[in-house]
Amino acid sequence: MHSRTCVRATFRVKDEKLGSIPMTGYTYKENKEFVVLYSFSDREKEFSWLDTFNFKVIPRGLIEETWDERKETFSVFDDLDEKWKWGHKARRMPLYVIQVRGKCPAKKAKSSSQYGLNIMRQGKLVFKEPLSDRGKVTVRIDSFNKEEMYAPDLDNAEKLILDSLTGIAYNDDKQVKKLTMESHDITKVIVFEGQPILLIDLLMKGVSEYIVIRVTEQD
Secondary structure, eight states: OEEEEEEEEEEEEEETTTEEEEEEEEEEEEOSSEEEEEOGGGTTSOOOSSOEEEEEEEEGGGEEEEEEEEEEEEEEOOOOOHHHHHSHHHHHTTEEEEEEESOOOOTTSTTHHHHHHHHHHHHHHHOSSOOOTTSEEEEEEEEEESSGGGOOOHHHHHHHHHHHHBTTTBSOGGGEEEEEEEEEETTSOEEEEEEEGGGGTTGGGTOOSEEEEEEEEEO
């Protein structure tokens, strides 16, 4: 943990329905394409890769104006290293996180075989063995895409992901008692409530299309 100086600012952002709207918060993360704006209520939280909070991802192309900028200092955590990300903390929660680059195709698409192999490869980096048959598994999938029209067919993408993780994350997909999948259009403002920063880890590294799979187990 260390002290970090962040900028509190208000942006006027283009909105398809309202024309333009103000968005205010702390600009903690940013790159050439996006600004991540954290809520005031989370300003003193100790942010880490797995902690949850409220934030918005704003494409720079939608920002019309910036004003009322001021610097404030508070305590935060640096980004966690790979050992921490993929190691004991994820198992302790228990939360398992799999990131796969590229758009997730439908199960019957020509590219599904290669993408399925990518899911399996990344899954094996996280799981040493499948979760116990006695536990109830929850799978949460977040898909990031350049535009809504390029978003994957969610039902078919779910089938591909669940099948690819069988024998890696769990022995049988019947163990999955709860499954949710959400698609995010990165050309628009994305609002996250009570979500971890890990969802935009690849986005802030310049990757425009990818999925994040979160797997949890309950007794």
